[in-house]
Amino acid sequence: MKKCKKIPAVMLAGAALMGLFTTAVSAASGEEGNLQPEIVQRLYDNFVKDDRWKYLLEGLGNTALITFFAMIIGIVIGFMLAIIRVAHDKNGSVPVLNLIAKLYITIIRGTPVMIQLLIIYFVIFAAVDIDKVLVAIIAFGVNSAAYVSEVVRSGIMSIDNGQFEAGKSLGLGFPTIMIHIILPQAFKNILPALGNEFISLLKETSISGYIGLMDLTRGGDYIRSVTYEAFLPLIAVALIYLIIVVLLSAGVSWLERRLKKNER
Amino acid sequence: MSDNPAIANGEVLIRVENLCKSFGDHVVLNDISMEIRKGEVISVIGPSGCGKSTFIRSLNLLEEPTGGSIFFEGEDITERGVDIRKVREKIGMVFQQFNLFDNMTVKKNIMLAPSKLGVLTRPEAEKKAIELLEMVGLSDKADQYPAQLSGGQKQRVAIARSLAMNPDVMLFDEPTSALDPEMVGEVLNIMKELAKKGMTMVVVTHEMGFAREVSTRAIFIDEGNIQEDNTPEVVFTNPKNERLREFLKSVL
Ligand SMILES: Nc1ncnc2c1ncn2[C@@H]1O[C@H](COP(=O)(O)OP(=O)(O)O)[C@@H](O)[C@H]1O
Numbered sequence: 001m002k003k004c005k006k007i008p009a010v011m012l013a014g015a016a017l018m019g020l021f022t023t024a025v026s027a028a029s030g031e032e033g034n035l036q037p038e039i040v041q042r043l044y045d046n047f048v049k050d051d052r053w054k055y056l057l058e059g060l061g062n063t064a065l066i067t068f069f070a071m072i073i074g075i076v077i078g079f080m081l082a083i084i085r086v087a088h089d090k091n092g093s094v095p096v097l098n099l100i101a102k103l104y105i106t107i108i109r110g111t112p113v114m115i116q117l118l119i120i121y122f123v124i125f126a127a128v129d130i131d132k133v134l135v136a137i138i139a140f141g142v143n144s145a146a147y148v149s150e151v152v153r154s155g156i157m158s159i160d161n162g163q164f165e166a167g168k169s170l171g172l173g174f175p176t177i178m179i180h181i182i183l184p185q186a187f188k189n190i191l192p193a194l195g196n197e198f199i200s201l202l203k204e205t206s207i208s209g210y211i212g213l214m215d216l217t218r219g220g221d222y223i224r225s226v227t228y229e230a231f232l233p234l235i236a237v238a239l240i241y242l243i244i245v246v247l248l249s250a251g252v253s254w255l256e257r258r259l260k261k262n263e264r
Numbered sequence: 265m266s267d268n269p270a271i272a273n274g275e276v277l278i279r280v281e282n283l284c285k286s287f288g289d290h291v292v293l294n295d296i297s298m299e300i301r302k303g304e305v306i307s308v309i310g311p312s313g314c315g316k317s318t319f320i321r322s323l324n325l326l327e328e329p330t331g332g333s334i335f336f337e338g339e340d341i342t343e344r345g346v347d348i349r350k351v352r353e354k355i356g357m358v359f360q361q362f363n364l365f366d367n368m369t370v371k372k373n374i375m376l377a378p379s380k381l382g383v384l385t386r387p388e389a390e391k392k393a394i395e396l397l398e399m400v401g402l403s404d405k406a407d408q409y410p411a412q413l414s415g416g417q418k419q420r421v422a423i424a425r426s427l428a429m430n431p432d433v434m435l436f437d438e439p440t441s442a443l444d445p446e447m448v449g450e451v452l453n454i455m456k457e458l459a460k461k462g463m464t465m466v467v468v469t470h471e472m473g474f475a476r477e478v479s480t481r482a483i484f485i486d487e488g489n490i491q492e493d494n495t496p497e498v499v500f501t502n503p504k505n506e507r508l509r510e511f512l513k514s515v516l
């Protein structure tokens with residue numbers, strides 16, 4: 001059922017996007033005079049003239065870069081935070097680390113990601129000459145980690161305590177129990193929630209323009225500012241986000257089905 | 265309890281001294297002292313909620329005692345600084361709900377602890393797993409996942425998994441209570457065989473037939489303490505404790 005809904009959505013968005021660009025390109029070669037000349041001219045102005053599509057491409061590249069590496073940072077730090085918190089809740093160990101983890105999660109989840117991005121850029125890295133994309137990766141990674149950790153923690157807590165106890169009764173230590181027994185089972189359960197987190201992350205990166213880097217949103221907005229046309233560049237940007245999101249969630253469902261099949 | 269005819273002359277494996285356990289204000293175990301000797305098969309009986317699970321789970325510190333000591337092979341395992349994992353390697357435990365690792369095949373379930381703890385190499389662990397599966401009659405299930413097994417099969421795998429560590433004693437907490445009646449026998453038979461081979465066993469059970477037939481000693485827990493501790497013969501046919509008599513009437 002899900003599959004049936006997604007495929008047309010991505011095709012529709014893709015077709016719309018292709019339509020926008022092919023019309024624009026053919027407008028440039030001046031062949032299709034029978035098309036409505038106004039829209040053709042607008043498409044040409046927004047995407048073809050002065051290679052303006054390159055702003056979208058460069059923006060898309062940065063958006064993908066930021067999302068991908070922030071996701072990795074989010075997963076690594078997020079799992080670490082979750083494991084610290086679970087170790088504390090189950091064994092009473094690592095009280096100091098647990099406190100730090102809780103503080104981290106509270107602060108990150110309690111403040112807007114936009115403010116976090118601005119603080120990291122204008123305060124923390126104020127004195128350093130650092131690539132803006134890297135700043136965005138750090139900011140969104142640090143932000144995502146807090147949400148990932150809560151997803152992972154609830155996933156671990158949803159695994160029956162008997163799995164821990166059986167591991168303990170055999171003499172296994174906490175790390176072995178976690179890595180070989182609990183996390184593989186938890187991962188399967190939290191995959192949809194993790195997928196959602198990364199979809200939000202992708203969309204949240206659209207504020208990266210506030211530190212002056214060219215992401216997909218800023219790319220579209222730049223075109224708008226030179227052509228004084230809002231509709232076409234913004235619709236194009238929206239369609240590109242939509243396609244990525246639909247592909248991402250299709251990938252997550254595919255992984256989900258695969259993991260399920262492997263075990264039962 | 266030197267006058268207890270049930271207690272064998274073997275070496276003491278576990279000594280429980282003044283064991284107390286409370287959950288908040290709720291006192292569950294109140295000053296239990298007893299010894300478990302090598303080769304004994306001890307049935308633990310008592311009404312639901314009397315603390316049987318809490319007692320047996322205290323023996324490998326899955327429950328942290330709130331008072332008293334537990335000695336395993338002479339060492340007080342409630343002392344600070346004791347590596348409880350090393351102790352647990354020698355104390356097998358079988359749970360009512362099986363608790364097989366759902367993400368692993370049957371064979372991997374059995375191999376995990378001995379191979380990860382460096383007791384056996386992987387090929388040795390695999391060989392051992394195959395032997396143990398043969399022993400519990402499940403050789404053909406080696407590559408299946410727990411979800412594909414019946415309750416009785418799961419519990420037999422769980423027993424094999426514990427045995428893979430070569431424990432000195434096996435704890436069973438109501439191993440057949442979650443099973444459909446027709447599967448109880450297959451699990452009890454494995455336990456009988458283990459007992460025959462001389463395995464030291466502590467079994468919380470409602471299977472009075474098994475307790476009478478297989479165990480060398482039966483313990484009745486009520487009101488936070490051991491109320492009767494004797495041969496199954498005496499406990500089941502000539503009980504002294506009034507509550508035990510009532511309990512037996514209600515379950516037999
Ligand atoms: N983790 C726990 N927290 C609070 N109370 C508990 C906990 N575990 C057991 N108890 C209580 O201790 C008592 C004994 O429980 P248990 O040992 O499971 O009894 P049994 O196995 O004999 O049925 C019960 O009243 C139960 O509610």
Ligand SMILES: [Mg+2]
Binds near residue numbers: 316317318438
């Ligand atoms: Mg119980």
